[in-house]
Amino acid sequence: MRLKVLSAALLLFLSAAAWGAPHPLEVAMDKCMEEDPSTHGVSNCAAEFKEKWDGELNRAYKEIMGMLPKQGQDLLRNAQRAWIPWRDAEFKFLSAVYNAVYENSGGSMFVTIHAIADMEVVKNRALELLAYVEELKAGKPSFGETYPPAEADAQLSAAMNVKNGHKKIGKLLGGDGVKIAETTLKTWEDFRNKETAFMAWFYGKTGDKAFPIHARMEKNLDRNKKLDTLSNDLTGDYLGDADSAAKGAVEVKKAATKQPFTGDRTLYRPEEGKCDFGAYIIDPDPKGANVRDNPNGKIIVTLPYQPDDPDLIMVKVTGYRGKWLSVTLHDGKKGWIFSELVGMSLRNYAPGDVTALRVRPDPYAPTVGDIFDDEEVTVLGGEGKWALVRYKHPKGHEFVGWLNPEKQCGHPYTTCP
Structure with a gap:
């Protein structure tokens, strides 16, 4: 019934390569995820294409080394040799972060996010090298971006934020996480410095003192964005959606030592309950959907099939008993x-949005499964603002779980604000 939007998981990978049109591997990755957009499917695609991007990285490195004079080769070789230990440290860093998040949330979506993050480490470096190749093929490389003659204060601030960002995540992880974060910072700074040295030579800026300062600052700013994402994943999962900074250092420390969930993962599914949320009719029968005075009772009204006015098939679900829902219609009638x-549909509208169905109406309960698209689910019941729903994948597998109110959309034809 709903007009579908492009999968959020796919949108995550639809950015054009820095060197021009989408790279063939990006197109192939999109197709891989489209064939199986489940948590398991996307994770497998990410692992597969991590290896393929590594092959493309090696090919691009050999190509550019064959195009550079000795001085350029030496500088790029130094940068690439520095990238390798940072890559390995970053993999450990990402594992520490997402293992901690997963253990404390039970959310399988973080397995997928981790796999994607690993792949992007390799993919991003491959695209950087390919961008250099394309610039050489186009003629003499030229750095078109303007930058101030001096920005030492801004560069220092960005550099300190990188140091503090790694330190913060290390403290949140605790234990070996502190050392892992320190190693990641050290190897990243070494790679950053050697890469900017190559960039200064590549763009003919060797004698320009302002250029390496600017280039390092830009890399620091990009790194800070990544650190903010990781920190938000940690604190958001441990502390909930509220502003973690406002909770204070004491609560952050307590949250970081939270133990993995070891309780009951059985689906909570009472026979009846009271609830309060919006939904809509999905009956495929052109004759319309019957509303009754009681479960299996007398028909009091028949709602039209796919009317022009969506209000006619929008309902407020107020409770359930067995396989029947008590509803209030648009005109106030009850049945x-x-x-x-x-x-109802899911509010997975932004790139990377994922909805987790949980075993209980609790944002910290273990997940049953994750949904990556603006999908439609069947309402089976509810408790308060939470909806008990069933999701059926186009390929046939399905699961039942509790849907957070923030992810619910009860409009049949459009997205929800």
Whole structure:
């Protein structure tokens, strides 16, 4: 019934390569995820294409080394040799972060996010090298961006934020995480400095003192964005959606030592309950959906099939009993409707958005499964603002779980604000 939007997981990879049109591996990755957009499928795609990007990286490195004079070769070789230990340290860093997040949330979505993050480490370096190759093929490389003659204060601030960002994450991880973060910072700074030395030569800026300062600052700013993402994943999962900074250092310390979930992962599914959320009719019968005075009772009204006015098939779900939902219609009438005829969609609108269904109506409960698209789910019941729903993948597998109110959309034809 709904007009589908492009999968959020796919949008994550649809950015054009820095050197021009989308790289063939990006196109192939999109296709891989489209064939199986499940958590397991996307994770497998990320692992597969991590290896393919590594092959492309090696090919690009050999190509550019064959195009450079000895001085350029030496500088790029130094940078690439510095990138390798940083890559290995970054993999350990990402593992420490996402293992901690997963253990404390039970959310399988973080397995996928971790796999994607690993792949992007290799992919981004491959695209950087390919960009150099394309610039050489186009003629003499030229750095077109303007930059101030001096910005030492801004560069120092960005550099300190990088140091503090690694330190913060190390403290949140605790234990070996402190050392892992320190090693990642040290290897990244070495790679950054050697890469900017190559860039200064590559763009003919060797005698320009302002250029390496600017280049380092830009790399620091990019790194800070990544660190902010990792920090938010940690604190967001440990502390919830509220502003973690406002919770204070004491609570952050407590959260960082939270133990992995070891409780009951059985789906909570009572026979009846009271709830309060919006939904809409998904009955495929052109004759319309029947609303009854009681479960299996007398028909009191038949709602139209796909009307022009969406209000006619939008309902407020107020409770359930067995396989029947108690609903309030647009005109205030109340009745019961078979649960298989009622649905809602997910607010997965932004690139990378994922919705987790949980075993209980609790944002910290273990997950049943993750959904990566603006998908439609069937409403089976609810408790308060939480909806008990069933998701059926186009390939046939399905799972039942509790849907957070923030991810619910009860409009049949458009997205929700």
